[in-house]
Amino acid sequence: MSWRRFLKRRWWDDERAREIAAYLETETADNIARGMPPAEAAAAARRKFGNPGLVREKIYRMNTIGWLESTWQDLRYGMRTLRLSPGFAAVAIVSLALGIGANTAIFQLLDAVRLRSLPVQNPQELAEMKIVGGNQGMGLNQQYGELTRPLWELIRDKQQAFSGTFAWSANQRYIGRGSQMRHFNQLLVSGGFFRVLGVQPFRGRLLGPQDEGACPASAAVASYAYWQSELGGRDLSSGIKLFADNSLVEIVGITPPEFFGVAVGDSFDLALPFCQPKDALRRDIFEVSVMGRLKPGWTIERASAAMAVLSPGIFEATVPPGRDPRTDLMYKHFRLAAYPASTGVSGARETYDKSLWLLLAITGLVLLIACANLANLMLARASARGREIAVRLALGASRGRLLRQLLAESGLLAGIGCGLGIALSQTLCRLLLWSVLPEGQTVELRIVTDWRVLLYASAAAVLSCVIFGALPALRASSSSPATAMKAGGRGMTASLERFSLQRLMVVAQISVSLVLLVAALLFVRSFRNLMTFDPGMRESGIVTGFLGFWQSNLPPQRWLEFKRELLDEIRATPGVLNAATTSNAPLLGSSWEHGVRVGALEGNAKFTWVSPGYFDTMGIPVVRGRSFNDNDTPASTRVAIVNQTFVRRFLGAADPIGQTLRGMQEGDYPTTLYEIVGVIPDTQYNDLRGKTPPMTFEPASQLGPAPWTGLMIHSNAPPAAIGATIKRRLAARHPDVIVELSDFQKDVRDELMPERLMAMLSGFFGVLAALLAMVGLYGVISFLVARRRNEIGIRLALGAERGQVVAMVMREAARLLAIGVVTGAALSLLAGRGAGSLLFGLRPYDPLTLVTAALLLALIAAVASFLPARRASKLDPMVALRDE
């Protein structure tokens, strides 16, 4: 009802105006008929009627909705005042848009990595089954691999808590044949995968239980992206057949575009069904992730309890063979539990979680500083408008009404800033990903502006509006009209209080920007430490690679010989200085560990199987004993070279050469005795950041036959060029061999993405914060100088030196700076705790960083205050005093 009235209020007003006019006409005509002169008749009619304006207003007020009408009025008024000072409006809107945009962009990333649910039916019902506390490093572990295939089959058959369960694993396999072979991201799924997740096919059909059978599998499902880019979006009815891992599979369906599997940040190309190998399934490969959909009414806790009851039987029946009794006992005591899986699993999540939260905090602080600047601007505006406000108050405007009007102005700014910020955030987010991702690497993240992002952005806008709008508005509307009118324009008697509020803002800005500068310096220095860190081996000029020849028909006894031939061909390439094979490349994440015993001491050590030239190739000196040579054959004594950490841990002061190291029995690897023949210095193992573990190296020739090997090549040519040459030469002679080569140093640096992200972004935001603080300080000091014009004029007239005036103004700035730096330092120390684990070669309480940041700020503050101070000292006392 009232809305209809509200919308028709103008029409009614017109109607009533006409009606009132009609009354007046009639009454005037009647008066004339009664014998009055026309002028008097009209006046009498008006007297009789009363005040037409008042009547119309009364009716209008009956029709309108009060708060809506006045808010609209306030907004229009705010718009007009902003249009009067476009410079101020532009500064405010741009800084808010950037601040809110940056915040929203980081939040979007966090949302995509961490908070958003999987794009499947009722994701909140999904749970993942894992061993409580993990598997303690048993057996072989794949990414996302929590359980073994035999464990999965028992869980599938025995569990009661879930209406459906499924298992999956992800890895890189090869597609195509011969030298045409290339990687694809494979998703291996159990029969229930798509049905339990509730994914509908985009084309064709998805995999089901009927596809699980003997290896190799014959059906596959392609992701939408892979279908579009690699299969040309071809019609399925014509039958698309591909060689995946050397066996022919047919693409039977396409998944919908938004489906990426359950690993957030990853994508898959082809999904293949689980298949049963000829031999029994391995009990020691932890390769699958097992998930299920809870039955209606079941909670995670109840499901966990049910899984705990099942656990003893399941683990008892699947003990991996060939391990010592203690490991067997540990295995039998494993317990399963259910964990919420509505947001899927993610490798990116663990890597970036902490960085992203920290970045969110940093961008929040930058927004805070921007808000403080705006608040100061608003304060300055409010005092400039003091007279206008005083007049309004004197005319009877209520303080609440006035407050609302001032808030409407800042609300308008925040609203426009927020809108632009949201529009910007998508671009910023993409820019950010693009700038930190290494070339050629992609992260499959669905960056969308969902309700969570919108909510976050509006919350940021409302909060900033309150910060920069409410305080100045409160201050302005609470002034007493009498004093404001008297003081208007002069500025002498303006209360000191308003001033200290501005000072407070600047102090807050300085302390917050000190925190951000400290953070920026810490992260930049940490990144620099990593980049310049010496891992104890050669990094530049190294090409790392992989050779695989399981497609060729060579018998296993020829494999070792063939590897040596391939290596010789690589060595013969012009530009290559040295080359060696290795079971796993250093610094790039891969790891190989066995239990060892030396004398009475037991522990774990890393194992790497390398060819004789390895240490020369990598520039690692053998400090004691000998390196490997061609006399180390499968038939000769098993030998090992160990690092100094190994010596310290297992041998102490004893002479390591000639000692025996026992590799403990584990799965396929029986107990083996190795004679230690050499010692190398400590180098990093599979990570630049980690501590050096006990490491051992063994001759590649003494590892059982394998149709693949890792490669390290040292050359004096650019890695990309030499890599291409080697690849071309090998492809020409051995089309069956898969060759993958890449620049070792670049790969190592790509591993530093989290650090690079933090260094780049915190550096950027730190500089931004410092600049904003500079603007803030400059504004306040200028304002202060303007206020003290007369005083400074008098001082100059009485003979004060210009230098003294400069010093006086700078002293004020120095005081603000000092308070800001002290509180900022305290805050940095508090905040440092959160960053400790992300730093390399630095402690968060790094005095040098703190002092550098403080000095930087001092420099910035000096520049910001010197300009207004100099302006003050150049004041012509005559002009300043005449103004009075």
Add this chain to the structure above:
Amino acid sequence: MGKKPEQTDILQGTLDMLILQILAPGAAHGHTIAYAIERLSEEVLLVEHGSLYPALHRLEDRGWIASFWGTSENNRKARYYRLTPSGRKHLSVEMSRWERVVRAINQVLRPAEE
């Protein structure tokens, strides 16, 4: 905004009833109604004729009266008001309520005469 039950003061309620009563015989325009009220209430209820119009607007908004533009007796455009069926019902309800109130007050003020 929800509709609050309006606390009609006695004067306003009486004015409303009077307007409805005046319109009961047939349609009339504002000028006519104003003079009729003035005549009936000896200027107690309507000091200025203008204050009639908000009351008319309110009654129309409630749906008790309806309006249309017509031509007055001396050939002028004027907005005419007429009673709607629901207005007629409201008038009778109000009248009987009014009579009850008046009777009750009379009993208190002049019990002896009853």
